Amino acid sequence: MSLLSDSELERYNRQIIIPEIGEPGQEKLRNAAVLVIGAGGLGSPVLMYLAAAGVGTLGIVDHDEVQPGNLQRQILYDTGDISRPKVEAAAKRLADLNPLITVRTYPVRFCEENAAELLQGYDIAVDCTDNFASRYLLSDATHAAGIPMVYGAVSQFMGQVSVFNYMVGPSYRDLYPEETRDAADATPSEQGVIGALPGIIGSYQVCEVIKIITGAGEVLSGRLLQADALNVRTEIIAF
Numbered sequence: 001m002s003l004l005s006d007s008e009l010e011r012y013n014r015q016i017i018i019p020e021i022g023e024p025g026q027e028k029l030r031n032a033a034v035l036v037i038g039a040g041g042l043g044s045p046v047l048m049y050l051a052a053a054g055v056g057t058l059g060i061v062d063h064d065e066v067q068p069g070n071l072q073r074q075i076l077y078d079t080g081d082i083s084r085p086k087v088e089a090a091a092k093r094l095a096d097l098n099p100l101i102t103v104r105t106y107p108v109r110f111c112e113e114n115a116a117e118l119l120q121g122y123d124i125a126v127d128c129t130d131n132f133a134s135r136y137l138l139s140d141a142t143h144a145a146g147i148p149m150v151y152g153a154v155s156q157f158m159g160q161v162s163v164f165n166y167m168v169g170p171s172y173r174d175l176y177p178e179e180t181r182d183a184a185d186a187t188p189s190e191q192g193v194i195g196a197l198p199g200i201i202g203s204y205q206v207c208e209v210i211k212i213i214t215g216a217g218e219v220l221s222g223r224l225l226q227a228d229a230l231n232v233r234t235e236i237i238a239f
Helices: 006-011 022-031 043-053 068-072 086-097 115-119 132-145 197-214
Strands: 033-037 057-061 102-106 124-127 149-155 158-164 223-228 233-238
Touching: 006 022, 022 197, 033 043, 033 115, 043 057, 043 086, 043 124, 043 197, 057 086, 086 102, 115 132, 124 132, 124 197, 132 149, 132 158, 149 197, 158 197, 197 223
Parallel strands: 033 057, 033 124, 057 102, 124 149
Antiparallel strands: 149 158, 158 223, 223 233
């Protein structure tokens, strides 16, 4: 007998019929809790696709408000959301998209003082930040918490995806051993990014989250996916 409701079976049918997912996989998604750090360019597609996939509990960490310049790539928001806290606008949009899930909001900056507390109770953390300092902190915090970190980064036409701290796998520090940039260095907002690229990279991140939760496929642990949207090239580098 299925543990999924009729509404869940109907909503997630196209996912459930995938052999690697099935009803057991959908139940795992419903029971999972994923924390997304950053509700901007990457966070927008990540949150929308995780919600649509039926991940039961989503946490959103972001201290910013929606600005006009966000709308070029942050598809979670619309013009009417300008000046609203991102977590507030995001939660409303996700609830409209899928009322069967739970959304928790944390209108704070992810920092050393709150990292461990924010991660408590979550199975996976998704890196949707935009600077080296936050990624080192998240890598260290997820390692201490014993949960994987799904990494994504975008700049101009280039993007990266990997998974860290997965089943005793390598961490972000193994890929970038020395922190050569500090929080004052250029961020993607200063470097620029083509609006569609966060959608591409964020979608890859969601695929990794779904694979980790359901056990489908091979997770990008110890491997870095690099995408060049300008020349339409992808490569995977082992590290």
